[in-house]
Amino acid sequence: MILVIDDDSAIRSSLNFMLKRAGYEVVTVSGPKEAMEVVRNHAPRLILMDMNFSLSTSGEEGITLLKQVKIFIPDVPVILMTACGSIDLAVKGMQAGAFDFMTKPWNNTALLQRIETALELTGTVTIPTEQEEDLFDRSGIIGRSGALMVVLNTVKRVARTNASVLITGESGTGKELIAEAIHRNSTRTGGPFVKVNLGGISQSLFESEMFGHKKGAFTDATTDRAGRFTLADKGTIFLDEIGDLDLSCQVKLLRILQDQTYEILGDSIPRKTDVRVVSATNADLPVRVREGGFREDLFYRINLITLRLPSLRERREDIPLLVRHFADKVVKKNNLQPIEIEGEAMRFLCGLSYPGNIRELKNLVERAILISGGGRLNVSHFEPYVIQTSSATPAGNYSLQGLTLEEIEKRTILDTLERCGGNMSKASLELGLSRAALYRRLKKYNITPKE
Numbered sequence: 001m002i003l004v005i006d007d008d009s010a011i012r013s014s015l016n017f018m019l020k021r022a023g024y025e026v027v028t029v030s031g032p033k034e035a036m037e038v039v040r041n042h043a044p045r046l047i048l049m050d051m052n053f054s055l056s057t058s059g060e061e062g063i064t065l066l067k068q069v070k071i072f073i074p075d076v077p078v079i080l081m082t083a084c085g086s087i088d089l090a091v092k093g094m095q096a097g098a099f100d101f102m103t104k105p106w107n108n109t110a111l112l113q114r115i116e117t118a119l120e121l122t123g124t125v126t127i128p129t130e131q132e133e134d135l136f137d138r139s140g141i142i143g144r145s146g147a148l149m150v151v152l153n154t155v156k157r158v159a160r161t162n163a164s165v166l167i168t169g170e171s172g173t174g175k176e177l178i179a180e181a182i183h184r185n186s187t188r189t190g191g192p193f194v195k196v197n198l199g200g201i202s203q204s205l206f207e208s209e210m211f212g213h214k215k216g217a218f219t220d221a222t223t224d225r226a227g228r229f230t231l232a233d234k235g236t237i238f239l240d241e242i243g244d245l246d247l248s249c250q251v252k253l254l255r256i257l258q259d260q261t262y263e264i265l266g267d268s269i270p271r272k273t274d275v276r277v278v279s280a281t282n283a284d285l286p287v288r289v290r291e292g293g294f295r296e297d298l299f300y301r302i303n304l305i306t307l308r309l310p311s312l313r314e315r316r317e318d319i320p321l322l323v324r325h326f327a328d329k330v331v332k333k334n335n336l337q338p339i340e341i342e343g344e345a346m347r348f349l350c351g352l353s354y355p356g357n358i359r360e361l362k363n364l365v366e367r368a369i370l371i372s373g374g375g376r377l378n379v380s381h382f383e384p385y386v387i388q389t390s391s392a393t394p395a396g397n398y399s400l401q402g403l404t405l406e407e408i409e410k411r412t413i414l415d416t417l418e419r420c421g422g423n424m425s426k427a428s429l430e431l432g433l434s435r436a437a438l439y440r441r442l443k444k445y446n447i448t449p450k451e
Contacts, residue, residue, distance in 0.1 A: 001042065002024050007030050083103065203246045260275065
């Protein structure tokens with residue numbers, strides 16, 4: 001049951017009609033008193049509530065009601081509805097525990113999507129079946145560390161919703177790969193995945209790049225151009241480096257994220273787009289908000305779900321797998337002889353601090369292999385490039401300290417084979433190895449899949 005709280009009878013009737021047509025049971029009330037009676041005596045699955053009641057425009061009555069609701073039913077999602085000029089009030093509501101907010105007049109499709117997302121994300125958690133686990137596509141994401149699996153388990157749950165996702169983490173941790181995984185495992189996988197580096201778009205070109213322009217809209221507009229939001233329709237738009245976006249551009253972005261409506265430069269006709277928004281940043285956005293460099297309302301709009309990617313220092317047990325993966329790729333791409341990495345060299349790589357994270361490790365491995373021409377690599381093949389890239393000295397104290405390369409590798413292979421039920425194709429995919437490379441390691445350690 002969905003509870004609608006609004007003192008405008010026309011809005012109550014409109015929402016009642018729309019929600020019932022969508023298959024929901026609906027109860028509508030006009031004010032806080034009636035709302036609390038429903039909350040106490042029934043069990044609404046979701047609440048849609050206005051923030052202003054009667055003649056009050058401050059919204060304090062709405063904030064008070066929200067706090068009361070969260071006391072009685074803290075896990076039930078509340079979506080706030082407020083006028084365009086009351087965004088600050090909606091932000092206060094989000095701080096008080098609201099799940100999301102919509103501005104009036106609302107877009108019916110967008111509202112229904114947010115209702116569906118809220119119900120999916122706050123509903124009963126179900127344990128994925130074995131078949132569902134097999135269907136999860138983690139292509140290109142290498143590793144089985146606990147820190148990485150926490151992220152992937154969240155991706156599995158949120159990917160099938162339309163929730164906006166904010167991916168945070170240091171540079172080089174793989175934010176784009178996670179964004180792609182969200183898209184591939186969503187219901188929008190057949191639609192486009194459009195990547196936008198917001199840090200590379202100037203303020204003067206923002207509207208043209210994002211919303212498109214008509215021929216003649218400005219001096220250099222010699223042809224019509226489709227914007228990124230047009231290209232991403234029915235798919236996912238990935239807004240990378242969103243923390244670097246200029247404040248004036250943040251306002252323009254917020255408008256389209258609120259109701260998925262925009263105007264092409266040189267054309268005043270409002271257009272709609274149906275996109276799922278995934279953003280990424282290596283900046284500390286809460287700090288930017290406090291310092292006035294990032295809009296608070298935009299922050300709440302993009303981070304319905306936040307995924308923090310671990311640094312490579314937090315997932316050192318994945319380093320051998322990543323090294324093998326990058327080594328095999330560079331060998332195949334450049335037709336080099338097979339690579340063998342000595343145990344001491346692997347331990348050296350596992351101990352570095354990697355301020356550049358996975359990107360730094362990838363460059364380090366590729367450079368060493370290309371310069372050496374392949375063959376057997378030892379510590380001396382990597383040390384010169386660590387110095388050149390100003391990488392920090394080896395960490396010295398980490399989770400794999402004291403283990404030999406063989407122990408690390410054998411344990412990882414055994415764990416993966418057990419998880420995959422002896423399925424070689426599945427195990428090789430998870431380990432980031434070719435089947436031939438995996439068979440060589442099984443022979444080396446006298447392991448059979450049955451074991």
